Amino acid sequence: MRVTIAEVAQRAQVSKATVSRVLNGKPDVDAATAARVRQVIADVGYVPSARAVGLARGRARTVGMLVPSLTWPWTGEVVQGAVDELESDGYGLLLYTVNRGSESLAQFASHVSAKAFDGLLVIEPPDTLNYIEALHDQGLPVVMIDDRGSRPGFPSVGTTNREGAWAAARHLVSAGRRHFAVVTGPADFGCVRERLDGFLDALGELGVHVDPRLVVEGDFTTERGAVATDKLMATGLPFDAVFAHNDLSALGVVKALGAAGRRVPDDVAVVGFDDIPIAGHAELTTVRQPMRRMGEAAARLLLSRLEGATPPAEPVVLPTELVVRRSG
Amino acid sequence: MRVTIAEVAQRAQVSKATVSRVLNGKPDVDAATAARVRQVIADVGYVPSARAVGLARGRARTVGMLVPSLTWPWTGEVVQGAVDELESDGYGLLLYTVNRGSESLAQFASHVSAKAFDGLLVIEPPDTLNYIEALHDQGLPVVMIDDRGSRPGFPSVGTTNREGAWAAARHLVSAGRRHFAVVTGPADFGCVRERLDGFLDALGELGVHVDPRLVVEGDFTTERGAVATDKLMATGLPFDAVFAHNDLSALGVVKALGAAGRRVPDDVAVVGFDDIPIAGHAELTTVRQPMRRMGEAAARLLLSRLEGATPPAEPVVLPTELVVRRSG
DNA sequence: CTGAAAGCGCTTACAG
DNA sequence: CTGAAAGCGCTTACAG
Numbered sequence: 001m002r003v004t005i006a007e008v009a010q011r012a013q014v015s016k017a018t019v020s021r022v023l024n025g026k027p028d029v030d031a032a033t034a035a036r037v038r039q040v041i042a043d044v045g046y047v048p049s050a051r052a053v054g055l056a057r058g059r060a061r062t063v064g065m066l067v068p069s070l071t072w073p074w075t076g077e078v079v080q081g082a083v084d085e086l087e088s089d090g091y092g093l094l095l096y097t098v099n100r101g102s103e104s105l106a107q108f109a110s111h112v113s114a115k116a117f118d119g120l121l122v123i124e125p126p127d128t129l130n131y132i133e134a135l136h137d138q139g140l141p142v143v144m145i146d147d148r149g150s151r152p153g154f155p156s157v158g159t160t161n162r163e164g165a166w167a168a169a170r171h172l173v174s175a176g177r178r179h180f181a182v183v184t185g186p187a188d189f190g191c192v193r194e195r196l197d198g199f200l201d202a203l204g205e206l207g208v209h210v211d212p213r214l215v216v217e218g219d220f221t222t223e224r225g226a227v228a229t230d231k232l233m234a235t236g237l238p239f240d241a242v243f244a245h246n247d248l249s250a251l252g253v254v255k256a257l258g259a260a261g262r263r264v265p266d267d268v269a270v271v272g273f274d275d276i277p278i279a280g281h282a283e284l285t286t287v288r289q290p291m292r293r294m295g296e297a298a299a300r301l302l303l304s305r306l307e308g309a310t311p312p313a314e315p316v317v318l319p320t321e322l323v324v325r326r327s328g
Numbered sequence: 329m330r331v332t333i334a335e336v337a338q339r340a341q342v343s344k345a346t347v348s349r350v351l352n353g354k355p356d357v358d359a360a361t362a363a364r365v366r367q368v369i370a371d372v373g374y375v376p377s378a379r380a381v382g383l384a385r386g387r388a389r390t391v392g393m394l395v396p397s398l399t400w401p402w403t404g405e406v407v408q409g410a411v412d413e414l415e416s417d418g419y420g421l422l423l424y425t426v427n428r429g430s431e432s433l434a435q436f437a438s439h440v441s442a443k444a445f446d447g448l449l450v451i452e453p454p455d456t457l458n459y460i461e462a463l464h465d466q467g468l469p470v471v472m473i474d475d476r477g478s479r480p481g482f483p484s485v486g487t488t489n490r491e492g493a494w495a496a497a498r499h500l501v502s503a504g505r506r507h508f509a510v511v512t513g514p515a516d517f518g519c520v521r522e523r524l525d526g527f528l529d530a531l532g533e534l535g536v537h538v539d540p541r542l543v544v545e546g547d548f549t550t551e552r553g554a555v556a557t558d559k560l561m562a563t564g565l566p567f568d569a570v571f572a573h574n575d576l577s578a579l580g581v582v583k584a585l586g587a588a589g590r591r592v593p594d595d596v597a598v599v600g601f602d603d604i605p606i607a608g609h610a611e612l613t614t615v616r617q618p619m620r621r622m623g624e625a626a627a628r629l630l631l632s633r634l635e636g637a638t639p640p641a642e643p644v645v646l647p648t649e650l651v652v653r654r655s656g
Numbered sequence: 657c658t659g660a661a662a663g664c665g666c667t668t669a670c671a672g
Numbered sequence: 673c674t675g676a677a678a679g680c681g682c683t684t685a686c687a688g
Contacts, residue, residue, distance in 0.1 A: 005681065016681090016682080016683090020684085021658090021683095024683085047438055047441035049680085049681055050439070051681080052680070052683090053442075053682055053683080054379040054682090055380055055382075055663095055665065055666085056682040058664070070405070070408040076399055077398070083398070084428060087424070087435050088435075090435065093422065094390070095422075096415070097411055099408060099411070100412060100415065100416070103416070107416075110418075111420060114375050114378035115330070116378040251609065277606060281579065281609070332664095332665060332666085333666060343674065343675045343676075344665090346674060348668085349667095349673095357674085358673055358674085361674085376666070377665055379664085380664070380667090380680090381665080381667080382666090382680095383664090383665080384667040384680055385666080
């Protein structure tokens with residue numbers, strides 16, 4: 001039989017209300033009484049039922065987290081950062097993915113309605129930004145990990161796409177590169193625009209011009225990274241450096257260059273974005289996104305919101321870091 | 329104001345009990361009444377409070393999952409498999425990691441005591457098997473994803489380490505290799521013994537003997553894989569194939585061989601175990617562990633246990649699969 | 657400083 | 673077939 005607050009109260013010769021007060025550190029409890037209650041709690045190993053506390057208080061000390069899929073390279077990092085932060089405040093993390101499409105989303109929505117959690121952490125889910133925004137507008141505390149540069153109308157944590165690209169450009173130029181190509185991500189992503197602008201602006205400032213024909217669109221996959229590289233080479237224009245908008249694309253670039261007999265980095269330098277684990281193994285120079293710390297920051301933002309603080313109107317932006325390896 | 333069962337009852341002109349019956353599909357409700365109630369539910373968009381239902385029923389339709397750390401290469405796969413399965417039954421997944429050591433574990437323990445979830449899925453946590461076993465003995469439904477071959481005294485899902493190693497051996501022999509080396513994982517892991525036994529047994533059956541000096545212990549990291557390979561080469565004994573007990577080690581083997589000027593696979597074939605994403609990129613031949621499906625199977629086992637079924641006494645064992653790539 | 661009572665939003669015997 | 677009531681295990685005014 002599970003021990004309840006009633007049993008503790010009886011053993012300590014006080015009312016349930018007093019036990020509750022001790023439990024929640026309320027003031028105005030006689031020191032001796034409190035000590036006695038605490039002793040009983042320790043003796044019987046009492047822990048309040050999360051469900052009962054949740055019902056009575058209307059909050060569950062639980063946060064939901066919605067992520068596209070855990071098999072994406074860095075999702076785990078973000079979630080780990082969030083879970084570490086939540087855990088140290090005693091919060092639980094209810095995990096949802098949209099791995100099974102609209103069915104997943106329906107399940108998620110019903111858990112929202114059931115008030116299964118107090119607040120929501122979300123890695124921007126494709127095509128669902130409006131829905132999330134609606135939840136926020138309905139009063140659910142939401143913080144988004146914004147890896148696409150959407151800058152939504154509610155609290156979010158992003159990274160310095162522009163500055164990261166800027167750093168990549170500066171590095172390549174100082175390494176002596178002069179003829180640049182870019183394999184972008186999907187053109188409608190905010191982060192893609194930021195990375196492209198940052199890169200071109202930096203080069204412009206350094207007096208280097210990029211031929212528009214050497215800017216090709218990819219879709220963040222290795223396959224399309226390779227295809228894009230074939231296109232670049234097909235232009236016949238010379239280039240000695242490629243900036244890919246993420247690491248998976250960059251791997252495709254490296255692969256396609258190798259297949260065409262062009263050496264990396266001797267003939268062509270390649271720089272990626274993200275710093276996923278494979279980047280280290282492939283010796284890829286890249287712009288590191290601090291995914292773990294973005295998860296932590298998002299969790300902290302949400303927690304302080306749940307504790308009553310007003311969330312910042314501006315997105316929290318964490319700095320990228322250029323990681324120089326062999327490829328560029 | 330949130331709509332409650334009381335409001336639905338009032339609008340439908342019935343008691344809360346009747347609404348509850350309709351909600352839970354109990355028999356013996358007049359068809360017309362049920363239809364009316366359902367109509368009201370749909371009209372007001374009523375969803376029962378998860379907390380209240382949980383308290384009243386004593387179960388939360390929530391499962392806990394304890395994993396070592398999400399940044400480990402395949403943890404995400406296992407969790408994704410589990411979450412997919414749970415989700416389709418409407419269960420929530422509370423995620424816990426032991427990323428922050430004993431502090432994490434204390435938090436987890438208090439959530440256990442608080443009955444925050446109905447059952448537990450666990451990827452074998454180092455040095456905590458006894459604790460998990462104790463939870464199981466205290467009546468918490470537990471299913472373990474056993475990646476270490478521990479075969480615990482409660483329901484678990486494992487993989488065919490022995491047969492996987494066997495397949496690797498057969499493959500290498502049929503590819504013409506004759507002089508074998510092994511870089512094992514930690515010697516006290518059940519899976520390491522199984523992989524070693526399977527490998528040596530298969531070779532023995534094929535009439536190939538392995539020199540014991542060519543069996544070196546690693547620790548599942550890339551660094552130690554490289555160190556182990558240096559040891560192998562230092563013996564001066566010839567070898568033309570290395571079976572590493574996981575992919576990270578195998579990457580270390582490849583690296584060390586390369587540094588020593590030995591070509592893979594021309595001079596030495598290398599086979600790993602796991603099939604983590606990097607294995608594909610590194611063109612590593614490996615024995616694939618079905619992590620995703622192990623997560624699914626574990627979740628299904630736990631769900632059926634929660635629904636009253638008796639769990640199987642024997643571990644559920646899912647088959648490995650040899651993935652042949654360029655390295656061996 | 658402390659207790660009796662109501663309430664959180666459901667479910668489930670018990671009657672009828 | 674349906675409702676009134678008790679109960680799940682807490683918290684929180686309200687009195688004193």
